[in-house]
Amino acid sequence: MSVPRIFALLAALALPLGSVQALTWDETLDGDLSDDGNAPTLVGTLSAGSNLFSGRMGALTEGEPIDADIWNFTIAAGYYLTGINLTSYSTTSGSLGNQSFMAIIDGGTINQNDQSLHLSNALWGYGQDGFGNTYTDLLALLDAGPTFGGVGFDGPLPAGNYTFWIQEGADQINYSIDFVTTPVPEPGSLLLLGVAGLWSLRRRRR
Template sequence: MKCRFFLTLLAAAALPFSGAQALNWNEGLDGDLSNDGDFPTFVLLTEGSNLFEGTMGSLNGTGPLDADVWSFTIAAGYYLTGINLVAYSAPAPNIQSFMALDDVASINMFDPSQHLSNGLWTEELDGFGNTYTDLLAILDTGPEYGGDGFDGPLGPGTYTFWIQEGSDQINYTINMVVTAVPEPGSVVLVGLAGFSLLRRRRRP
């Protein structure tokens, strides 16, 4: 709850987005995202929403498993404030997929203790029948299988994100949200309440 409150404040206090929603990667148009943690696909994120549409897993449990792995850099003055599952198609309900995040330009796919965080996710709905799963909050609560852990939005740096489904083929759309942060020492008014400076949350 504390982290969710902070994320809400940060999003409300952010500078205006620089542009409309961007589709950064569509596997049907741009090719398959890497399935190699040592050589992830590098994607340039922009301020605001960054959409990724793809397919992962294995069709009917046969054939090679398809992981999706991509890396990105958060510039100074920005935070990654959301990793949201906004579309999801699976052959059966309540399928749990794996995800992992690390704060380097690659990710170890064999030793979860090396991750920043990791965990399992499935589809959740927003109350109006729309897919909405807060993947960043799940990672913030983790790591589920060992790792360093983190607290709050992700600050400037390079990160790698890995998603994997073991036995089924999953279609997904994930939205990574990048938010500008007010300069230190400034006072930001949020709505009518007038909240003061938001401070960076640091890893333990």
């Protein structure tokens, strides 16, 4: 293949890659995320980089059904999950009594009554840090857990299919959580390809 044709091919490949939209879920536009651990909302494969999930969970008044938010996502081969970052967190009632809970499992469903198979789980919220002022690194909290029993893991999370569950038991909370994926570095391989490519070009020009 001639060098100009290679560049044309690379440009054609780069265009659709560059136009891929980041995966987002906004409950005000996309609907409430599932309340049911046996039937999570399937959001698909996380994009490279930032994937923002925004919604509302919990309940304003006691006795009202509690809105849990549960979604299932895939981390593509060649990537890992390097961040679960709380980017906003606020109560709709102004109360300070809230206690938010989160859990993650590798698989398509999550048991909301039995934590023993959870990869990890933890509390987050006012009880821990005053409305997400300190514990914005939710992946670190999960990595340090599980708080309520489970398997445990050492992050970052590898490629695979996961279910994530958040719930608020004593208030109604607006939240935004950013799931960040990063390519898994393959030491030397890309560099070698680059060097080999330059070498063949140089040889051809001689």
